[in-house]
Amino acid sequence: MAEQENTTKVEEEIKDGAPEAEGEDLMSLESLDSVLAEEDPEFAQSLGEIGPDVEGAGEIYEEGLELEYTLAEEEKLWQTATGVRAKLLKAFPFLPRISYKIKMKRTVMRLSFRKFKEQARHRVVNAGPLTVAWLKSLMVGLKKNLGAGTAAFKSYSLVKKLMFVVLIVATGAAGFVLYRVGTKGLLPHSEDLFVRSLADWSSQKYQYDPKTETEPFYDSTRAAQNIFLMKRMVVNLRRSGEAGSNPMGAFEFYVEGAASDVVVEIKDREAEVEDLFLRTIEEMTFDQVSSAEGKQALCDRLRKEVNKVLTKGYVRRIFIKTAIVKP
Structure with missing residues (x-):
């Protein structure tokens, strides 16, 4: 008990026939502390560092730990309850067990x-x-492992040591090769054999808007207009619903070539081109030629037919200068 003097009992071997009281010596805690301080100061100091227990300190609570509150107390609480709890207990007798488990889990x-x-x-x-x-434990572990590895390496034969060095060098070389392949490639890329863009070779680059800052090549006022005026042609047309017995038409055409050589060739072969125009117009009816859509179709057909016979280029467009038709 706390009020009685704390003592410790030092037991000795009791010789046969000796009374029990003679084999025991009683020593107080203060005397024991002084003896320990003289015999083993370090142990006495470590004992002195142990302080009194603090309420609630160092306690470990785990699931499954038995607590003082029991199922019987929970059942008694439900049995002595009144009102809604008593009615629930009467309807569901298992509720105290569920309530007890919930309380234990929550605790x-x-x-x-x-x-x-x-x-x-x-x-x-x-x-x-x-x-x-x-950090100290980590350094101690590293030092210990390094020492063990060094000792093991020293115990190897010369052949094993050389193999170990070769393995380290090969591993480093393989790592460098993988890094090279992943970043820049193992071998340098060869130069392109073809020029993909003149911008790579130009001394200066310009940016422009293709929608607003472009100019047609053939329709530009700064480009030469390769236009040739054909002679007037009078030709008979095919009869149609609104035409009379002998419909006729008189036409003058502008021929625009893609280059000056086209105009020269048409000039040299003017008779042949004129005959081609006449034969093509004769296949048109009066109703076709008298309408705007028919005139446009006639120009497109003449352009296709003349391009079939040219050898130094092609005709871009054909315009009608004069078109007079008679029913």
């Missing part, structure tokens, strides 16, 4: 959270010493 979770909070606080408060201790 275990609360105590586990308290344990986690205390551990976290301890780690935060002692972050410096804990980190230093971890």
Whole structure:
């Protein structure tokens, strides 16, 4: 008990026939502390560092820990209850067991959270010493492993040592090759054999808007207009619903070539081109030639027919200068 003097009993071997009281010596705790301080100062100092227990400190709560609250007490609580709880117990006799399990789970979770909070606080408060201790243990482990590896390497034969060195060099070379392949490629890229863009070879580059800053090549006022005026042609047309007995038409055409050589060739072969125009117009009816759509179709047909016989280029467009038709 707390009020009685704390003593410790030092037992000795009791010789046969000796009374029990003679084989025991009683020593107080203060005397024991003084003896320990004289015999083993370090052990006495370590004992002195152990402080009194603090209520709630160092407790570990885990699931499955038996608590003082029992199922019988929970059942008694339900049996002595009145009102809604008594009616529920009468309808569902198993409710006390469920309630007991829920309370136990809640208590275990609360105590586990308290344990986690205390551990976290301890780690935060002692972050410096804990980190230093971890680094020291890590360095000790590394030093120990390095020493063991060095000793093992020294115990190898010369052939094994050379094989180990070759393995290290080969591993480094393989790592460099993989890095080279992943970044720049193992072999340098060969230069392109063909010029893909003149911008790579130009001394200066310009940017422009193709929708607003472009100019047609053939229709530009700064480009030569390769236009040739054909002689007037009078030709008979085919009869149609609105035509009379002998419909006729008189036409003058502008022929635009893609280059000056086209105009020269048409000039040299003017008779042949004129005959081609006449034969093509004769196949048109009066109703076709008298309408605007028919005149446009006639120009397109003449352009296609004359391009079939040219040898130095092609005709871009054909315009009608004069078109007079008679029913």
